[in-house]
Amino acid sequence: MIFCLSISAVGTKIGHPVLAFNFAYLCLALSLFFLERIIPFEEKWQENDGQTFANIAHTLTSKGVVQGLIIFGGVIGITSYITPVDEIGFGIWPRDWPMIIQVLMGLVVAEFGLYWAHRLSHEIGFLWRFHAVHHSVTKLWFVNTGRFHFIDSLLSIILGGGLLIVAGAPLEVVMWLSAVTAYIGMLTHCNVDMTFKWLPYIFNTPSLHRWHHSKKLVEGNRNYGENLMIWDHIFGTWINPNKRPSANIGITDDMPLKFTQQLAWPFKKPTKKFYTERHLKKSAKLKAEKI
């Protein structure tokens, strides 16, 4: 993480932030590829689950749709509406503060939107149908980091990024946040055996995210933070039990194996299994259950 952030910092300084990000992201992916083979957390997760193509296809579609939305925003004039507001200084964002403070503030602000986008995706049945594509994997490894139905990705971008835009955060802060989110996202899904000490109290870590991928609602409907865990602490959804999470992760519903069928799946009529097993349980009831 320190290496990736340093590369991003150098890239920003020399005027090539995107190139630097791509280089750091590739280095991180390569490191995790080897570490997952040398020191895996779950040996069982090294087996092929037949989802590599679908994982990559979802990653590319989500990224494509989000980038398309930004371009479309430019075409219909949303971007030109935001820019003058920035220039005149109507935004409440303290643009003259040191960049590191602005990025930290941005992390906390965006995280509020990301937290609720994620939590609502678990607690509202209709949204869960889209988010279930991400949770349907039976193993965690760095390749399923970007496996999101594109509608699921749009919701996070609109809620997380929207708050930053409304507050008037500059583009540099948005770029830093995108980079940090991408690095942390890949780390949280990796199958590498690591020790985290105090980090899970503040940041999202693989240890916390493994609980989030649990089949049991009482464990899975927890740890919604994307980068920081602040909102999980505030809203009481942070867990980090002092034991090993089950390696048997995934969803109880049936997800098709093919990418195109997975894209269509949320629009189909849910099975009875979906209603009885996942979403008719009230969160109040969850609180009473023991982990």
Ligand SMILES: [Zn+2]
């Ligand atoms: Zn989730």
Ligand SMILES: [Zn+2]
């Ligand atoms: Zn995940």
